[in-house]
Amino acid sequence: MGEVIKIWVPLIGFLSSIILGVFVLRQNPKSWVFRTYSLYALYLALLNLGFLGFGSLKALGLVLLPLGFFQFVLSLTSRFTPTNRIILAIGYLTGLIFLVWPGKIELYNFFYNLLFGGFFIYSAYFLYLRSKATFNPFEINRIAYLTLALWMGLFKLLIDICDSFGWNLSPFWNFTIVFQPFIMAYAIARAKPMSLASVLRKITTYSVFSIWVILSYFLIQTIFMDFLRIVSDIADPELTFFSSLLTALTLVILVQSLGDHAVSFIEQLLFHRFYRRWSSIKRLSQTLSQVFDQEIFLGTVLNVVTNLTDVQKSSILLWNRKLKRFEMQFAFGLSGEVRRKAHFSKESALIKWQQKNSHPLLIEEVEDDPLFEGAREEILNDLKKIEGRASFPLVVNESLIGLLILGDKRSGEPYFWEEVKLVSNLCNQISGALISMSYYDQKIKEYLSIIQAFAFSMEAKDKKTQEHCERVAKYAMAIGQRMGLPLDVVESLKLGGMIHDIGKVTISDEILLKPGTLTDEEFEEVKKHTQAGLKILVPIQFSKEVVDSVLSHHERLSGKGYPEALKGDEIPLVARIMAVADVYDAMSSDRQYRKALSTDEAKLELLRGAGKEYDPEVVQVFLSILEERSGRFIDSTRSVDSP
Structure with missing residues (x-):
């Protein structure tokens, strides 16, 4: 049993240190906290190799371990002052002297414990100062975990004292240095507050992942040992070393390339409800990226x-x-x-910080983290000005284009890590969508500036036609919202309504402004305005819904409409919506040849045509909107909450 502990425990410690070091560093390679943790994990890996029989590496690991922990604590507590840098440099220099001094480090246990144990104690002092300087419960918990890891390091001193009485406890220290990097990694995670359910979910997921890694290790180890026995005459001790080395390298490559996918698969398998929630948010993000009306987009995002x-x-x-x-x-x-x-210049503290640090900013961080010294009060005042508790930057090409600000939660709880990550992912989608929207808006403005001449000429010829288009856009948009259509379709209804009669600019004034009833020939000319409108739209790639609105808003369920005499479901839904909005406004507005119908009369005409000329569902939806608003139609383009 003792031989098993001597081999397998250091081997598992070596593998876990390497894997954790690589895994943590990948999370944020630019962070000094993550870098120094990975460096400490490397020192642990060297020490474990030393326990496997490489004596010089054991000596190196023993010297570097307390220095690495001290360096990690300095970065975590923002204590990299010139004095502490000098102390750290002296520590490394002293370690070099120990390594080159004749004899073994074990002969100098007293001096080793005195000097290098002091670095653990000095680290404990900084953790104590940090705990007294913060009121953040999550920060306090993190310090508690790090203190536990620190005592695991100091366990080496206790072992040396016991050895002097003849009690051999060295194997137990081997166990402690296996668990120590896991505790430190979790302590780093505590910088991002997590709900209890999230913690349990993560622990379960990574436990299953760890079991998979360990089982993979034994399987790969067996394969390599059998292979090396076949192709070489290496003795068993060397065989174990080489096969372990090959296995470790293979696992590092596997975890590096497949680790994220494996964790995602495990989480999906064990927590499918949570995973579906993430998937639905991702689908929502993709849908939002297809909306081109900034007001609808921002309102929906905020909701x-x-x-x-x-x-x-x-x-x-x-x-x-x-x-x-x-x-x-x-x-x-x-x-x-x-x-x-609520407006800020580029020189305001909040904007400057978010421009420089493009990651979410929580008010707890600002209040407690030493990094905010000098700017803390100004940033807190900026957040107070907009009643914000969390700030999420909207960044494109390393340039800040906006902020998403969240206030206090109704429950009074802090923002948990999974919520911050989820909103951050949404913000990435928002930033990209806003840029796409800006590009699309610029292109459409360029073309609309060309056809604006047509619109102005139409307004000059018949101002009522232009006002009619604006009302139809509002009606159609409200119907689409009430029917629960996708946001991009609702936006297309708005745009389609605004330009559905654009083809009328091609109709002569004599016909368009004629006060009496049109002749058959004149009506045939008017009917051409839908196809004329389509030709005007061809140079720019409007959505299919906008094109359908312009081309087919005079089609009828009976097949007696124009220009293509479509029937029933052959008529696109947006065109059926546009038809109801168009005919209602036409009936309820004054024309050159007749007076407007009353609201009740126009409603009655719609009911008579429902199922015959007009889509009955669309009619019912529109009438319910009119009923709620008592005929006084509110501008539905101002809020996505409008039905």
Whole structure:
């Protein structure tokens, strides 16, 4: 049993140190905390190799281990002062002297424990200062875990004392240094607060993942040993070493390339409900990226994030090129006074920090982290100004284009790590969508500037036609929202309604402005406006829904419409919606040749045509909207909450 412990425990310790070091470093290679942890994991790996029989590596590991822990604590507590750098350099220099001094380090246990044990004690002092300087419960918990890891390091001193009495406890230290890197890795994770359910989920997931790694190790180890026995005459001790080395390298490559996929698969398998939630958010993000109306987009995003995180207040700030400042574009739960004052220049503390550090900012971090010394009060004042507790940057090509601000949660709880990560992923989608939207908006403005001449000429010829288009756009958009159509389709209904009669610019004034009834020949000319509108739209790639709105809004279920005499479901849904909106406004508005019908009369005409000329579902939806608003149609383009 003792021989098994001497071989397998250091071997597992070596593998776990290498894997954890690589895994943690991959999470954030630029962070000094993650870098120094990975360096400490490397020192542990060297020490474990020493226990496997490489005496010089054991000596090296014993010297480097307390120095690595001290370096890790300095980075974690932001204590890399010039004095501490000198102390650390002296430690490494002293370690070099120990290594080159004749004899073995074990002969100098007293001096070793005195000098290098001091680095553990000095680390404990900094952790103590950190615990007294923070009121953040998550930070306090993290320090507690690190203190436990520190005592595992100091266990070496206790072992040396016991050895002097003839009690051999060295194998137990082998066990402690296997678990120590796991505890430290978890302590790093505590920098990101996690709910109890999330912690249990992560522990379960990574436990299963660890079991998979260990089983893979034994399987690969067996394969390599059998292979080496066949192809070589290496003796068993060397055989074990070489096969272990090959196995370790293979596992590092496997974990590096397949680790994320394996963890994702395990989490999906064990926690499918949680995974489906993430998948639904991802699908929502993809849908939002296809919406090109900024107002609809921002309103929907804010509603989704607000419900997702259960916050009382939230807002989105975007860069205003004209005013050269960040302004609040959309808000939930904030007073008008807060909205009016919610603007920041590029020189404000919050904006400067988010431009430099493009990651979420939580108010707990600002209050407790020494990194915010000098800017803390200004950043807190900026967050207070907009009643924010968490700030999520919207970044494109390393340039800050806006902020998503979340206030206090209704439950009073802090933001947990999985919520921060989820909203951060959404913000990445939001940033990309805003840029795409800006590009699309620029292109469409370029073309609309060309056809604007047509629109102005149409307005000059018949101002009522232009006003009719604006109302139809509002009606159609409201119907689409009430029917629960996708956001991009609702946006297309708005745009399609605005330009559905654009083809009328090709109709002569004599026909378009004629006060009396049109002749058959004149009506045939008017009917050409749908196809004329289509030709005007050809140079730009409008969505299919916009094209259908312009081309087919005069089609009827009976097949008696134009230009293609489509019947029933042959008519696109957006065109059926546009038809109801168009005919209602036509009936309820004055024309050159007749007076407007009353609201009740227009409703009755729609009911008579439902199922014959007009889509009955669309008619019912529209009538319910009119009923709720008592005929006074509110501008539905102002809020995505409008039905």
